[in-house]
Every structure is written in structure tokens, then in C-alpha cells.
Amino acid sequence: MLLRALPRFGSRRSLHVFERNFMVYRSQWIMLVSGFFEPLFYLLSIGIGLNHLVGPLPVNGRLVSYAAFVAPGMLATSAMNGAVIDSIFNTFFRLKISHAYEAVLSTPLDVADVALGEVWWALTRATAYAASFIICMVLLGDAGSSWVVLCWPAAILTSLTFSCLGLAACTYLRSWQDFDTVALVQLPLFLFSATFFPISLYPHWLGALVAFSPLYQSAALLRGLSLGQFEWIMLMRVAYLVALAIAGITLAARRFQRILAP
Amino acid sequence: MASDYVLEAHDLVKRFGEFSAVKGVSFSIERGESFGFLGPNGAGKTSTMRMISAVSQPSSGTLSIFSLDPRTQGPEIRGRLGVVPQEDTLELELSVRHNLEMFGRYFDLPRKVLRERATELLEFAQLSERANDKVENLSGGMKRRLTIARALINRPELLILDEPTTGLDPQARHLLWERLYRLKREGVTQIITTHYMDEAEQLCDRLVVMDHGTIVAHGAPRELIVQHSTREVVELRFGTDSHEDRHLQLAPYAQRVEVLPDRVLLYVNEGDDTLRQLHAIGVVPTSALVRRSSLEDVFLRLTGRTLVD
Incomplete structure (x- = not known):
């Protein structure tokens, strides 16, 4: 579905972009490892720390420990942060600082291959990180039910959505100064997306606004899956994340084309 | 007939919105020759280079590279080209050797072949001792040599060099010229843009002078001097x-x-x-x-x- 959204399909050659990223990260293994420690930091600090201060919460009529409530929200946040750092920072560097993409386009690869290659990479990273996060959740007893396994694909979808949005966003950045704008979007998303408290605490109008946040949609989806509470609205949440991913990658591919091969 | 020419351009135009960067240029480049593009900044050289590198599409006109159509056969064409861009576009996070090897992977070349070629090219660019250094730590001249070596990883038939020696000291320039001569002897067709007239006289068999998006003169360097001075x-x-x-x-x-x-x-x-x-x-x-x-x-x-x- 995502592939069809690209102006041209992209080809098998897009895998070389993946290969390139792998080669770079191999020499920066500390970054990869930090990605695996991140969930532990989240779960230990916010989960365990606040769990002692905040009592169990009712979620759809079931009483849930705060750690079990907050863990899916942290999973969503971690997926967002990983995707944003990778797609915005690293892509920006290659697009506008080192101009490495220009070199790639003088080879048989074209813009669609580059965009697709970055998506492959984002997916792979997301798959590994989400798995390690969910394993930590289970080990720390923060999984609400055995349905937590479904959080895996849902977290990957979250990463994908934010990667695609990040790819599009980074084409609008002009210099490192513009990264303040990224933080300006990312921080309120994190604070107001009902990731660490229920959305019902908000006044109605604010709750309606928060519903547009992809991070909220992801957190709500992951929470439902982790607790094994299935609702029809979850399909809507999936559809929303997929739609944003398609919009993001379509815009990104078009912008890449304009910047790299005008 | 078409096979005598590596590249044929007829009435090429490149428009960006209202602005025309290239306003109808025609030229043909023979196999094995070194062909130069001279012109002041903004003359349309780089836009022309981008079109003949099969990266950006002409707004109008016809272009054939290796008798192929860049509109539909871009990947095949680019697979046989070597491009040295105006500004270095090296992977700063990779080592010198990995820059060469990774670039070769984009051409679907097997890793074993690339290891051998990288060793050869490091020798060619006099960078063998720096093979494992990060690119960030290289001098300007070394980066330029690496960029040229990288453009050769796929053994291109046509090498496109956009201001290859800008910013280099005289030693580095002469070394580069010597390398380009060597490639010419090996039969590699070259297209060169430059601001340095001595460079154009040294390297180019034929050249065109561009100004305001059009070709204002063409010929061999000596011919042009006779004609215009x-x-x-x-x-x-x-x-x-x-x-x-x-x-x-x-x-x-x-x-x-x-x-x-x-x-x-x-x-x-x-x-x-x-x-x-x-x-x-x-x-x-x-x-x-x-x-x-x-x-x-x-x-x-x-x-x-x-x-x-």
C-alpha cells in the first residue's frame, strides 16, 4: 500500500540504501545499543518510579496498575522518538549537509529508491526496538495481557508513520537552527498525547484536539492491545496512522525529487 | 551513425518555473574525447551537467546518452557514467575505503570485486595509507581525489567532472590533471566544466563557452583563440x-x-x-x-x- 503511494514504485536497488545505513551504524554501534536501553530507562523511571505514587487506574472498567497503564504510552513515545531522530536528523544530514544523497542519485538509484530505502531501514530498526521494548514490558510485569504481542506490529506501524512524517518534515528544515521547531512539535506531542495519564482527565474540547495527535492514537491503540481490550475504534486508529504514513511518504518523495533532481 | 557519439544533445532547455537556466543548447560528444564547458557562474553549466548525468530531466529538446533515452532508461545510463560533482558529496561517517566500496554497491557490483577495485583506486588516488581513516579527517585535495576515485568504481565509459579542481592547490591540480590524462589514454570519454582557462586548454580537445543559458562559441581551444582573439x-x-x-x-x-x-x-x-x-x-x-x-x-x-x- 505504501509502495503504491510512491510516485514510482522504487526498486530492489532501494536495499542498497538500507545497506549503507547498516554500514554506518555498524561503526556507531553505541547508538544501536542505546536504542535497546531506552525502553528500560523509560519503564524503570516512569513506570516503577511513579507506580509507587500513583495507585491503580480504572481502564474500561478494569483496574490496572499505573505501570501497566503507562508502559504502552512509553512504547509509543519511544517509537516516535526513534523514528524522528533517525528520519529527521540523519536524513537531514545526508540531504543538506553532506549531500550524500546527491551522490547516490548519480548511480542507478533514483529518488523513489532512496525514499523507499529509508523506509526499509526505519521498519527494521522499529522492529528490533519494539521487540526489545515489549520483552522488557513482559519481564517487568507491565504487560496487561498476553495480547501484548499485538503491540509489536502496532509499534512498528507507529514508527513507520513517524518516519514518513519525519522524512517529509526534514525536507523543510533549512539549518540546524530549525531543529528547535522540531522540538517545539515533539515535546507537546509527548506531554499532551495522554501517554502517561488518561485522556478523560482533559476537558472535552482539549480531548477532541488531542485525538488528532498520532502519538495519542498510537498510545491508545497500544494500550488497548496490551490490556486485551478490543474496540472497533482501534481500526480507526490503525487507519489514521496508515493514512498519515501514506501522506508523509508521498510528500517526502515529492520534496526529495524537487530538492535532489529538479 | 549514432554510435560514434557517446552523447547527443539537441536544443536542450531547462526551465525552473519562469526562469530558463538553459535555453536550447546542442552538442555532440565523440567517444574518447575530452569535452569542456566553460562559462561564468549562472551560465547554465551545472543545469546542463545535471541533465547529461541523467539526474534531472530536460524541459524540452532531445538528449541521447549511449544511444539511450534518459527519460526512460535513466538507471541503465547512470550505471555507465561516472560523476564528479562540484561539491564533495562523500559519506563523512564512513572510512575512505568504505566510501568506495559502498558506492560500488549502488551499481550492484559484488563485494569481492569492489574490494579489489577499491584497493586499485586507492592506489590511483594516492590514498592507500589513508584507507581506514574517516573522510572527515582528509584534506581538501584528498577528498577531491577520493571523489574522483569513487566516480571510477563502476569503470565508467563517460566521466562527467563539474569543476574538478576548484579549491585545490597547484600540486593537487597537477596530480589530478595527470590522472585525467591517464584515464583519457585508457579511452574514457570526459566532460569537464571549469573556471580555469589553463585547465581547459590543457585538458579539453573541444569545448563550448556558455553564457546566459546558451552556447556562444564552440571549437578546439586553439581554434577559439584564432577565431575570437x-x-x-x-x-x-x-x-x-x-x-x-x-x-x-x-x-x-x-x-x-x-x-x-x-x-x-x-x-x-x-x-x-x-x-x-x-x-x-x-x-x-x-x-x-x-x-x-x-x-x-x-x-x-x-x-x-x-x-x-
Whole structure:
């Protein structure tokens, strides 16, 4: 579905972009490892720390420990942060600082291959990180039910959505100064997306606004899956994340084309 | 017939919205030759390079590279090209050797082949000792050499070099020229843009001069000098503030007189004869220099002395 959204399909050659990223990260293994420690930091600090201060919460009529409530929200946040750092920072560097993409386009690869290659990479990273996060959740007893396994694909979808949005966003950045704008979007998303408290605490109008946040949609989806509470609205949440991913990658591919091969 | 030419461009146009960067240029490049593009900044050279590298599409006109159509066969064409961009586009996070090997992977070359080729090319670029260093730590000249070595990883039939020696010191430039000669001997067709006229005279069999998006002259460097300039140039200085009033006085003794703020240029065939004639009528400059006409004279004649940016 995502592939069809690209102006041209992209080809098998897009895998070389993946290969390139792998080669770079191999020499920066500390970054990869930090990605695996991140969930532990989240779960230990916010989960365990606040769990002692905040009592169990009712979620759809079931009483849930705060750690079990907050863990899916942290999973969503971690997926967002990983995707944003990778797609915005690293892509920006290659697009506008080192101009490495220009070199790639003088080879048989074209813009669609580059965009697709970055998506492959984002997916792979997301798959590994989400798995390690969910394993930590289970080990720390923060999984609400055995349905937590479904959080895996849902977290990957979250990463994908934010990667695609990040790819599009980074084409609008002009210099490192513009990264303040990224933080300006990312921080309120994190604070107001009902990731660490229920959305019902908000006044109605604010709750309606928060519903547009992809991070909220992801957190709500992951929470439902982790607790094994299935609702029809979850399909809507999936559809929303997929739609944003398609919009993001379509815009990104078009912008890449304009910047790299005008 | 078409196979004699590596590249044929007819009436190429590149528009960006209202602005036309390239306004209908035509040229053909033969196999094995070195072909130059000269022109001031903004003349449309880089836009032309992007089109003939099969990266950006012409707005109109026809372009055939290796008798293939870049609109539909871009990947095949780019697979047989080597491109040295104006600015280094190396992977700063990778080592020197990995830059070469990774770049080769984009051409679907097997890793084993690439290890061998990278070793050869490191030798070629005199970078063998720096193979495992990060690119960030290289000097400007080394980065440039690496960029050229990288463009050769797929053994290209056509090498496109956009200002290959800009910013290099004379040693590095001469080393590069020597390398480009070597490639030419091996039969690699080269397309070169440059600001340095001596470089164009050294490297190019034929060249075109571009200005404001069109080709204003084409030919071999010597031909262009014969066509657009005289054999010699006499440079006179008079040690006065203004040379303006000299124009009328000197005009009869040269094919063309150019008055510059600090000196007067006389375009003539025999500089020494002219100097003698001037002496005879009592013109005594504080300094006089007779030199052969260069491509730079042609270039300035055709594109003007006004600063373009």
C-alpha cells in the first residue's frame, strides 16, 4: 500500500540504501545499543518510579496498575522518538549537509529508491526496538495481557508513520537552527498525547484536539492491545496512522525529487 | 551513425518555473574525447551537467546518452557514467575505503570485486595509507581525489567532472590533471566544466563557452583563440590614474583596444612590431608586456568582464 503511494514504485536497488545505513551504524554501534536501553530507562523511571505514587487506574472498567497503564504510552513515545531522530536528523544530514544523497542519485538509484530505502531501514530498526521494548514490558510485569504481542506490529506501524512524517518534515528544515521547531512539535506531542495519564482527565474540547495527535492514537491503540481490550475504534486508529504514513511518504518523495533532481 | 557519439544533445532547455537556466543548447560528444564547458557562474553549466548525468530531466529538446533515452532508461545510463560533482558529496561517517566500496554497491557490483577495485583506486588516488581513516579527517585535495576515485568504481565509459579542481592547490591540480590524462589514454570519454582557462586548454580537445543559458562559441581551444582573439596581446601600463584617453590614440595600431582601470590591452598579431610603432610615435608606457593570446582572453571577450553572480 505504501509502495503504491510512491510516485514510482522504487526498486530492489532501494536495499542498497538500507545497506549503507547498516554500514554506518555498524561503526556507531553505541547508538544501536542505546536504542535497546531506552525502553528500560523509560519503564524503570516512569513506570516503577511513579507506580509507587500513583495507585491503580480504572481502564474500561478494569483496574490496572499505573505501570501497566503507562508502559504502552512509553512504547509509543519511544517509537516516535526513534523514528524522528533517525528520519529527521540523519536524513537531514545526508540531504543538506553532506549531500550524500546527491551522490547516490548519480548511480542507478533514483529518488523513489532512496525514499523507499529509508523506509526499509526505519521498519527494521522499529522492529528490533519494539521487540526489545515489549520483552522488557513482559519481564517487568507491565504487560496487561498476553495480547501484548499485538503491540509489536502496532509499534512498528507507529514508527513507520513517524518516519514518513519525519522524512517529509526534514525536507523543510533549512539549518540546524530549525531543529528547535522540531522540538517545539515533539515535546507537546509527548506531554499532551495522554501517554502517561488518561485522556478523560482533559476537558472535552482539549480531548477532541488531542485525538488528532498520532502519538495519542498510537498510545491508545497500544494500550488497548496490551490490556486485551478490543474496540472497533482501534481500526480507526490503525487507519489514521496508515493514512498519515501514506501522506508523509508521498510528500517526502515529492520534496526529495524537487530538492535532489529538479 | 549514432554510435560514434557517446552523447547527443539537441536544443536542450531547462526551465525552473519562469526562469530558463538553459535555453536550447546542442552538442555532440565523440567517444574518447575530452569535452569542456566553460562559462561564468549562472551560465547554465551545472543545469546542463545535471541533465547529461541523467539526474534531472530536460524541459524540452532531445538528449541521447549511449544511444539511450534518459527519460526512460535513466538507471541503465547512470550505471555507465561516472560523476564528479562540484561539491564533495562523500559519506563523512564512513572510512575512505568504505566510501568506495559502498558506492560500488549502488551499481550492484559484488563485494569481492569492489574490494579489489577499491584497493586499485586507492592506489590511483594516492590514498592507500589513508584507507581506514574517516573522510572527515582528509584534506581538501584528498577528498577531491577520493571523489574522483569513487566516480571510477563502476569503470565508467563517460566521466562527467563539474569543476574538478576548484579549491585545490597547484600540486593537487597537477596530480589530478595527470590522472585525467591517464584515464583519457585508457579511452574514457570526459566532460569537464571549469573556471580555469589553463585547465581547459590543457585538458579539453573541444569545448563550448556558455553564457546566459546558451552556447556562444564552440571549437578546439586553439581554434577559439584564432577565431575570437588575435595571436598576441600587448599589455601597457602608463602609471597614470586614468587610461581612458588612450583609446583614440592607440586604436589605429591594434585590431582591438581594451581599456581597463589599471592597464590597456592591445589585441595584435605581432606584439613587438606594435611596440616599435608606438615608440616611433612617442608613446612610452611605464611597462609593456607582450604575451600570447589565451583562452582567458576569448572567454572574457565572449562573456564580458562584468562580475556575474
